[in-house]
Amino acid sequence: MMNPEDAVYMDNNATTRVAPEVLEAMMPYLRDYYGNPSSMHRFGGQVGAAITEARKKVASLLGAEPEEIVFTSCGTESDSTAIFSALQSFPDKRHVVTTRVEHPAVKNLCENLDTLTGHKHRLTRLMVAADGTLDLQKYEEALADDTAIVSVMWANNETGVIFPIAEMARIARERGILFHTDAVQAVGKVPINLKELDVDFLSLSGHKLHGPKGIGVLYVRRGTPFVPFLVGGHQEKGRRGGTENVASIVGLGRACDLAAAHMAEENSRVKALRDKLEQGLLSSIPHSMLNGHKTDRLPNTANISFEYVEGEAILLHMDQYNICASSGSACTSGSLEPSHVLRAMGVPFTAAHGSIRYSLSIYNTEAEIDFVLEKMPPIIAGLRQMSPFWKADA
């Protein structure tokens, strides 16, 4: 096994390190306080108090009320809950609006609604421009009288491009349409204040903000019609059955506290590291390009294409130096075609196959950036030497 201390970890949009403070907060609930929060005795009841506390912390990070927070098992469950709830609340509305670049949790759900629900649906998948941004006018035109819900991610996981959620949610509200946003990549990286927004549902995931895996949240605005996805006990006020994942809920609460405290650093120091990495790579490696809008982007994400070489080969060479990142190439997407996000943006095949996503966190250091900047050019040059499409004089 690779020593965690050796990892130059730049794959934080995939998952993040559990913050030491988070682990510390969780331990008592794994080791000692195993009571069921629903029990009548004090041994269980005190655990219930810890959940209440965590709920407040999550709400505070989002600018929400504690009772608007529903704990789930992951971002995917939150997404499914929101979309199915809207469709069941409005059985005569069978139109859903989303984008071409959603995470599979929303994409594959929306594309299979007919099979999953047994009802016929209409689906509008909004196109994005070459820089990954959405056209608001096209969005407005897509909304119809039978639109049950709009589901648009806050920020794209591959490119980091941020969508105009405030504006889009306002437009949906004006038309009386529910608005869901998958904010899994945005929470903790950019400020969110749901009090000022017309968002009805918002999904987040613990392990993307230095919390544990296996815990998610669905924010449900007060007064929004709601049908539970997991039906069972009275947990979460009947909105999500199943005994609470206590330790992870406590951990997520702590992670939200930390995220609020680190928000400024994320948008200054981490962003500066990202910019240094990005500019360094683009200037030292010819035929490289940035995927995604230059400024409307998460502060931690850089998605860069290196033409004429393939992503998996790049990643495995990086792996030799313990550098961890992701690629949108066919071989790494689990299918035989490159990432649906890059294809929707019209990134040419020459570049899509050689795309690498670097996603940073507050744990990255300048020394790590320098290390990656030193190692990348020879890796790309070596693979290009081997590529039949690479012309040395190009």
Place this chain on the structure above:
Amino acid sequence: MWEYTNKVQQHFLHPKNVGEIENPDGIGEVGSLACGDALKLTFKVDDKGVIADAKFKTFGCASAIASSSVLTEMIIGMTLDEAAKVTNEDIADRLGGLPKEKMHCSVMGREALESAIANYRGLKLPMAEGEVVCECFGVTDLEIIRAIKESNLRSVEEITNFTKAGGGCGKCIDRLREILVATVHQGIDIKQIAEKPKRMTTLQKIKKIEEALEREIRPGLRKDGGDIELVDVDGDFVMVSLRGSCTSCAKSQTTLKEYVEKKLRELVLDSLIVEESK
């Protein structure tokens, strides 16, 4: 992360014979940038008809690079006739095996070699002349038929793993199924199975087929003094053996196709093909 053998990693990290031979005797070029992998193979042949040197340039993932590298190592010193017999399985074996989703990388190696030999001999490859079935990756029916025969493929998923056909938009999946059936077993009404299949593991299939046989099919056959046994499941092919009065029944083939196959498609998987094991 893929599970690559040490041999694959070695050839990927330290590839042999990278480059292009000047004034080569044979050139083979396969794949494209759009497909995500491509290989250019060049070689020199000495006066005894032996491959004296071979070099490659590859765009692609680790297994594509490793397959190309090991291929050059294998063919240097071979006569052209020997080289012509190298199969994609030989390439994969030399690497200690490839993940099944990556078998197409070894196929690419064999195709480049074949095309380079044809180029040396001044021949035109018949493969390119087939009808393009998979538009995403430009795979022809002749290439697919060959892969089915050579590597004994038994499902559309395997065809995709070996040739990439069907791995893009998926529009050609029905056609692949038709070709699979026609190639493996001629004379079946291929239109019947043009439905899009669900994916199941062989174990799941066996369990469900056994259940269906027991609950739905055997009672009917037993009424007429017959019976049926499941012999094997190979991809979508279900081998059965008829027993009792079925063995001597003139209509047993009709029973197999019209009754057993129809029932199994309805109850288990709509892509199943029932055949009698002989």
